[in-house]
Amino acid sequence: MNHDRSYIAVRNVRVWRDDATFSAPTRVSWTEGLFDPLASGDDAHAHAHDHGPDLDGTGLWLIPGLVDAHLHAGWQAFNAADRDALDADATHALVAAGLRRTLQAGFTSARDAGGLTPEAIAQIPTYERPRMQAAIAMIDRGVADRAGGIERAVDEVLSQGAQWVKLVATAGVASPAGAGLEAHFTRTEVQRAVSLAGAASAQVMVHAWGGAAIDDAIEAGAASIEHGIFLTPAQATRITERGVTFVPTLRIYRLVQAMIERGELPASFAARVAEAVSTHPHAVRIARDAGCQIALGTDYGTPGQHGTGRLEFDVLVAAGLTPEAALVAATRGGAQLLAGADPDQSLALAGRIAPGAPADAVLLRRDPRQPGALSDPAAIAAVIAHGRLVADVSYERNPS
Numbered sequence: 001m002n003h004d005r006s007y008i009a010v011r012n013v014r015v016w017r018d019d020a021t022f023s024a025p026t027r028v029s030w031t032e033g034l035f036d037p038l039a040s041g042d043d044a045h046a047h048a049h050d051h052g053p054d055l056d057g058t059g060l061w062l063i064p065g066l067v068d069a070h071l072h073a074g075w076q077a078f079n080a081a082d083r084d085a086l087d088a089d090a091t092h093a094l095v096a097a098g099l100r101r102t103l104q105a106g107f108t109s110a111r112d113a114g115g116l117t118p119e120a121i122a123q124i125p126t127y128e129r130p131r132m133q134a135a136i137a138m139i140d141r142g143v144a145d146r147a148g149g150i151e152r153a154v155d156e157v158l159s160q161g162a163q164w165v166k167l168v169a170t171a172g173v174a175s176p177a178g179a180g181l182e183a184h185f186t187r188t189e190v191q192r193a194v195s196l197a198g199a200a201s202a203q204v205m206v207h208a209w210g211g212a213a214i215d216d217a218i219e220a221g222a223a224s225i226e227h228g229i230f231l232t233p234a235q236a237t238r239i240t241e242r243g244v245t246f247v248p249t250l251r252i253y254r255l256v257q258a259m260i261e262r263g264e265l266p267a268s269f270a271a272r273v274a275e276a277v278s279t280h281p282h283a284v285r286i287a288r289d290a291g292c293q294i295a296l297g298t299d300y301g302t303p304g305q306h307g308t309g310r311l312e313f314d315v316l317v318a319a320g321l322t323p324e325a326a327l328v329a330a331t332r333g334g335a336q337l338l339a340g341a342d343p344d345q346s347l348a349l350a351g352r353i354a355p356g357a358p359a360d361a362v363l364l365r366r367d368p369r370q371p372g373a374l375s376d377p378a379a380i381a382a383v384i385a386h387g388r389l390v391a392d393v394s395y396e397r398n399p400s
Contacts, residue, residue, distance in 0.1 A: 013057025015353050020324040030359035033387035037355045064351050065108025065360030067334025068309050069247045070297025074115030099129035101307025108360035108385045114138035118161040135166035141184040150189040158200045163341040165197045165204045169213035181211030190220035201343040218242055229276050231283040236290035245337045246287045247297040250315040253277045281319035295333040310375045323369035359387035
């Protein structure tokens with residue numbers, strides 16, 4: 001992939017601001033991968049040639065890079081047996097291709113929720129994938145018991161370089177018919193996982209569809225609740241008070257439902273998945289009304305899903321978020337969550353277009369607040385990652 005270092009500014013572009021509005025046309029530049037102060041008016045013209053030619057942003061919109069806060073980039077099939085059937089070379093090629101599509105779709109950062117190792121990430125060039133943080137493995141009750149307890153299970157992933165400890169605290173899609181919301185870990189166990197992770201500058205993310213597992217995650221100090229299908233108003237209030245992030249992952253359950261209908265997954269999953277599909281949007285509205293910080297997450301784990309993360313934005317809006325709130329969830333919400341697991345705090349300003357923030361952004365041909373605009377593949381003019389233009393995303397200087 002060719003990355004043209006001469007493009008270090010965009011002029012006459014509308015810029016997404018911290019107040020969830022767009023600026024008047026202005027000039028944005030970046031140096032050494034970090035945004036400079038915004039220029040406008042005479043300043044924009046005065047500095048237009050400081051560092052070389054600018055991109056022409058006339059009629060375009062610039063938003064921070066998108067963040068997928070719940071991805072399974074290392075997975076290339078829904079079933080573990082199918083994933084295990086792929087050899088190492090085939091898996092690497094698929095992972096690299098999936099991450100490249102994810103980056104080209106505007107996702108400049110992602111948190112892998114299990115299945116991807118630091119070694120696998122390191123094998124893919126930085127400019128051909130999003131910035132990545134990884135949980136490495138998912139710790140469920142069985143994994144913890146086989147390891148000799150929650151502490152040993154957590155120590156194992158941390159020793160492998162995990163920045164996130166992923167606890168599977170309730171049943172999920174593939175659970176037996178009739179499975180409820182029983183917590184798979186005690187609150188003390190979750191607290192211990194949070195303590196161990198914190199000592200290693202890592203964070204804890206908790207898969208919890210609902211019930212006491214959400215309460216325990218909040219009180220134990222987990223950084224994020226994943227899915228939260230049966231979230232209650234009381235829980236949402238405490239999530240807001242404790243500064244926990246809610247990552248709902250709405251669309252994946254619709255995709256799983258379609259896989260069941262096509263006969264690709266057991267029909268025994270159908271009732272449980274149908275309940276998730278019908279109930280989940282209500283949880284998003286509960287979180288919205290309580291003022292929770294929400295982050296976009298896809299839970300994607302197949303080649304056909306990787307690179308389509310922007311469709312999650314439309315589902316968040318359909319569930320009840322305004323387009324502006326969904327944009328915050330897709331950018332700053334996820335970026336701030338990932339910054340918490342960044343030991344040197346280089347991502348402290350991530351998810352913003354502001355001086356000193358990482359120069360990760362998406363240049364769009366359509367106002368992303370319009371229905372269907374952000375998910376339209378033709379809307380992307382360019383993706384900027386680490387201050388570099390992702391060159392194989394089509395860019396026209398003066399789109400008509």
